[in-house]
Amino acid sequence: MNELALKELLYKMADDQLILGHRNSEWTGFGPLLEEDIAFSSMAQDKIGQSHALYSILHSLGEQEPDTIAFTRHADQFHNCLLTELPNGEYDFSLIRHFLYDTAEIIRFDMLTQSSFKPVAELAVKVRAELRYHTLHANTWVKQLGSATEESISRLQHSLEYALPYALGIFEESPYEKELIAEGIFGGEQALKEKWKTKVEEVINQTQLQLPDWKTMQPILGGRKGKHSEHLQPLLDEMSEVFNIDPTAEW
Amino acid sequence: MQTISKEKIYSWLEEVKDPEIPVLSLVDLGVITGVGIEDETVHIEMTPTFVGCPAMDMMKQEVIEVLNKHGVENVSVNISFKEPWSSDKISAKGRQALKQFGLAPPPPGNLFTDIDILEHAQCPRCNGSNTDLKNPFGPTLCRSIHYCNDCKEAFEQFKPL
């Protein structure tokens, strides 16, 4: 088993879940509806728990303790895609990001249920089941608000156009794509991206939103290689501040 | 240590309850996936309901304490996803306990391929299904919120997973 390839995959997945989980948790107390407040808080708890499980697998492969990995690295050591670190902005952006990201994530974990690396395949079965609630939530609201009022449609449309190039950054290729595919660890970013596009189209086509031509979109890359926006380090500082107040607290 | 049977261990573990649903034991919840006895040590296999379940460490600790209390000094608890939890693992007794607690038991997980089954959960009060899904996310990770149009009251369901 190519361990470097495997670790690279696990780091980026875990970092995505941790960072977006943290962003979701920022909605606690600020959701547009109490229901949404609860939904984003629950999804945050799921995602942070899932990141912890992935960091635990990394730990079993010789990396540091999960909390150490999560809370003591600098921004340029994180492999999350830029989409996950962008500030929450208005609800419409958070919703669109949630939709674009979770649609990719559930397909990624679905592919990983077939992984030749057993601990990941076992965890993936579990995470895939949990993520169904996340995509159910995202699809429901995108369909509802994407066909509701002129204002909700135009807000979502604007956020969709803004978020899509970042969303394409989810699939920034790893230096180990060939190895991952050849060894049956993961089916690869290209395959994932194609499935994702189909699913995104399927949901958006049920709304009054317009999906721009994929060919005109320029992916915004860098996150997978540690090149982040100015938004990540402040998020990490805040996250580790909480951790440093009480390093024994349960996450 | 005199010989203990697995059945005995399971019966002791009945004393450990889900901290969020105090009428439901861990055994009935289905998170105990294996019990092994080897020399002086009892090995317990556990799996979380949800990956981010915040109560897992607490449950693990209680498993150890209860077994210690019954004279088992060496207890090892291993948490894994080898046999992942699903809501189908809740026993018949557990489902009954949930209902008495006022929580609708989860419908069979294989039906969950169709998301619509969440839309019309069975009301634990009147058993009717004239209900609406209010929020797939409830006060804890394992509960969703529903509304019964007949009882005119909200209720929670233990989520199928």
Ligand SMILES: [Zn+2]
């Ligand atoms: Zn009723």
